[in-house]
Amino acid sequence: MSKTMRAIMCREPWDYRLEEVPMPEAGPGEVVIKVSACGVCASDIKCYTGAPLFWGDEHRKPYVEAPVIAGHEFVGEVVELGPGAGEKYKLEIGDTAIAEQIVPCWECRYCRTGKYWLCQVHNIYGFQPVVNGGMADYMKFPARSLVYKVPSEIPTASAAVIEPLACSIHAVQRGNIEFGDVVVVAGAGTLGLGMIGAAKLKNPGVLIAIDLMPKRLEVAKKLGADIGINPSETDAVQEVLDLTEGYGCDVYIEATGHPKAVEQGLHMIRKAGTFVEFSVMREPVTVDWTIIGDTKELNIHGSHLGPYAYPLAIDYIHRGLIEVEHIVTHQLPLTDYLTGFEMVQKGSDSIKVQLVP
Template structure:
């Protein structure tokens, strides 16, 4: 096998570099994956723009370990595996969950690995280099899943983002009598509308207003939700856009005793009127982090046809054309999910 590969490394905000780097070497329990495709997450775009969630305000609170290879929405083919790896063979097409859990912290020991205190998400740590590359090393603690042979490349690349959306919907604990609003109709948001509908709630409302139009659309959106709910508001508001203004929109749209689910990632810190949450509407505020235990269900849902994937991958670019891909993800009104092909 060649000793060098092409990869997209993040050095600093606005400083991504397409470079030659060594192909990873594997040790006990590890797998070398030849990347077949990797989606661009909104978090990848925000990291490029120096979002505080990734770069922090100083070295002390910085999450990213630069330079590192980005990308956590990847899938690929096993080309090497250690002798002690069981359940997988060379040639298998697999997807790996987006976090490498430590396996020893309290959350890992309790089976809640997605909340691992090490929080090693692919693409943000040097020991967890991601899928914007020709090859990825899968650590012995990675959670890997076989992809059915019937899956298209688009379906395979969508497993990770859809799994994140499914976890958010699980956290919402949707009832049949609920009116549910999904704010932010990217690939994940559209999938959440799909998954929410399978729970047969009273009504599902999907809303999406681009950031540059959100100020104009906010009042209309809240008014329309009120009209659709006899002036009471929605039972559940799932924030999947990562827009700070969407938080206020959600608070205004929810009925008394409503449930607010935060799934989108913000580039900066967000403020809200806590009186609305407490002394006002007595809202339940719910966070949603990564994908928890949903990968097998997402794969089963896609395979059965219950989870739709058609049209969610709107554009494909060669990894070398990453600049155009990032610009398309940011600026093209027809962009849904962008996939990079090493």
């Protein structure tokens, strides 16, 4: 008789259920972990609430293949190693381990040229059942996964922030920050705060955080922001222009997920500046592209996932260079997943909410 476990099963918008499902087993090259914690991401909430990006509409195919176990911000204890997995990943039973959120096919054009995070197949944990996610008692890393050992000294709450921090690091890398640059990070949620911490390591001239919530701006300063701006209290664009003799910021990183932040950035950034778009938008965003081209000749860089950044995220957390403990505000039992979803959707009383099986 096969063993079962608890898992949060995504079935359709607004229909996520705590179910008993078969426990995964490790085949050749595979790893099974006992999940220690799994964060609730803003993209999980967009999926939960039926955003077209995930469920499709007349313009796009569905990204989610339900039913699927949700969750991609996981970390856990190794409990089973399939043949060859221990040697491949330098893991032993009892180690703490994490896998990148994408499981590449390793066969498409992108994978074959080193751009695995843009994999054409694009299996992401928690969105397709071939790579079930971490909102469960146990989960499996398939043989195609990118798996890393996590130092045991890192507390579980901080270790479960490795995935979003890797994404933040990649976004900062896409910003090409130079010494003395005025850098703006719009959005001081989990990802934006990670970007603040990573951008600080680049030694910018001035690092500015923008958010509507004073508590989040306070955390942004703990992570390295020199200035916090609340657009509900002041004209954020004018304030940045005043700080830069009317030129505007050198680098603008958008991490709010709100269309207004895109427009704000286009007006706030200097000519020939670098605009990094990270957010997963609920709906398509329309802007004046003349600003991008004829008016300012901007460098527009997209940012997706956290390629090659997991070892950096692990190292920076381990050495205390980015203090992610300020980001985790709530840990809830797996059974309280709906409460966690509501907290993240509301956003006013939490930053990072994690589910602990």
